Amino acid sequence: MKKHTTMEIIAILSLSLLLTATLSISGIIPSLIKEFPDYSRSSIELLVSVSSIATTIMVGLNPFISRFLSEQVSVTVGLLMVGLAGVAPLGLSTYEEILIARILVGIGIGLLNTRAVSLIGERFTGAQRSKLLGFRGSAETLGQTVLTIISGQLLLISWNSSFLIYSVAFLVLFLYWGFVPKDEKLTLEKDLTAASKSNHHLNKEQAKIIALHALLANILITVTVSTIIRVPSMITELNIGTMLQANRMISIFMFAGFLSGIVFGQVMTYFKKNVIPLFLFLSAVGLLMIGLFSQIFLISIGAFIVGFALSICVAWVFNSLSNVLPKEVLSTGNSIALFGSNLGAAITPFVLKLIGFINDDLRFSFIFQAVVLIAIAVLILFTIRKKED
Numbered sequence: 001m002k003k004h005t006t007m008e009i010i011a012i013l014s015l016s017l018l019l020t021a022t023l024s025i026s027g028i029i030p031s032l033i034k035e036f037p038d039y040s041r042s043s044i045e046l047l048v049s050v051s052s053i054a055t056t057i058m059v060g061l062n063p064f065i066s067r068f069l070s071e072q073v074s075v076t077v078g079l080l081m082v083g084l085a086g087v088a089p090l091g092l093s094t095y096e097e098i099l100i101a102r103i104l105v106g107i108g109i110g111l112l113n114t115r116a117v118s119l120i121g122e123r124f125t126g127a128q129r130s131k132l133l134g135f136r137g138s139a140e141t142l143g144q145t146v147l148t149i150i151s152g153q154l155l156l157i158s159w160n161s162s163f164l165i166y167s168v169a170f171l172v173l174f175l176y177w178g179f180v181p182k183d184e185k186l187t188l189e190k191d192l193t194a195a196s197k198s199n200h201h202l203n204k205e206q207a208k209i210i211a212l213h214a215l216l217a218n219i220l221i222t223v224t225v226s227t228i229i230r231v232p233s234m235i236t237e238l239n240i241g242t243m244l245q246a247n248r249m250i251s252i253f254m255f256a257g258f259l260s261g262i263v264f265g266q267v268m269t270y271f272k273k274n275v276i277p278l279f280l281f282l283s284a285v286g287l288l289m290i291g292l293f294s295q296i297f298l299i300s301i302g303a304f305i306v307g308f309a310l311s312i313c314v315a316w317v318f319n320s321l322s323n324v325l326p327k328e329v330l331s332t333g334n335s336i337a338l339f340g341s342n343l344g345a346a347i348t349p350f351v352l353k354l355i356g357f358i359n360d361d362l363r364f365s366f367i368f369q370a371v372v373l374i375a376i377a378v379l380i381l382f383t384i385r386k387k388e389d
Helices: 006-018 021-035 041-065 071-091 095-123 126-154 159-179 188-201 204-237 243-292 296-324 327-358 364-388
Strands: none
Touching (some): 006 126, 021 126, 041 204, 041 327, 071 159, 095 126, 204 296, 204 327, 243 296
16 A cells, blocks of 8 residues: 655645635725725625636536646646736736636636545545545635635735735645655546446436535535625624624634534534534524624624534535435536535625615625525425424
8 A cells, every 4th residue: 555645645635725715805805895996896796706606617627627637737737827816916906807817716726626636535545535535624624714814914914915815826836746746547537437437327316316415505605605705895884893803704704614524523423314404594593693783793603603504514415415325426416516516606796696686785695595594494304304204
């Protein structure tokens, strides 16, 4: 069995630090609204989430792209795009230029997205693989949390200084090239062929299960991203707190997600089949706290509850798929659910705009989404009880 060094493992896990970095600059939205007064709120919010649209497209194209780009090329080009395009707004002045830079960041993260997972799947086996996949999820959330905190501190210098956080991509590239040996016998093409064959085994019931899980993942990520995007504007524009306090609140939200990854196994053991309705309801409680209270402390508690509970629900989606799908179609199911997740992040500004047509109060989106999650929780609980009868 091939022995892997500690630095190789750290280098591989470091790729996941950047996968959700597109949302780490959400704290600058109030500043962007002032910087570009001729653009609507939804257009400004798009600057944060447009990277997710590009990432979603790249994830969908990945099976095709992987046939032409090796692992090293994909990772190298992806990291260079994130680093160069990520910090580019430091020297850009127009909305359109920043929009293009943000799209390029999304393309770069899209090139990294599946590689961050497949590197572990291809190079490790057994218990070590499972352990590292768990660490990878925590690294993703930890990266988002730390980069958000740093972005908030850089706000004290200027709004565009926050984009300096993407320079961490160059450090990750150094780690990758320095400590991850080139794998001469990649099995990607073989895996793609196997995945293609396994699609023929997908029956109607399995397709329905996958579609429902992907839809739920889509909704959960939409709520997650909309919270990250909308909280800074609500805090500052309603004079609840400062921009720095708003950014710290987003950090609390993300840190709660990190903690949920650590205790997810215990949560599943203790609550079993009631996990998803219970934590959907808790997510709704947190959203209502954000939307109804005006005290920064209580809103922070709400943000922590939402971040923790939503992350449990997202983890449940993929855990549930692994429990109900046979091995030969699990890869397909996970890919579709992952696509649904990325699509949720991509459509968030448009969802917020639609909610705004009902009521444009900044608080209303939190209340509306809380009601949606409660409705889903009740529906799932009803379905569980019906199966028991």
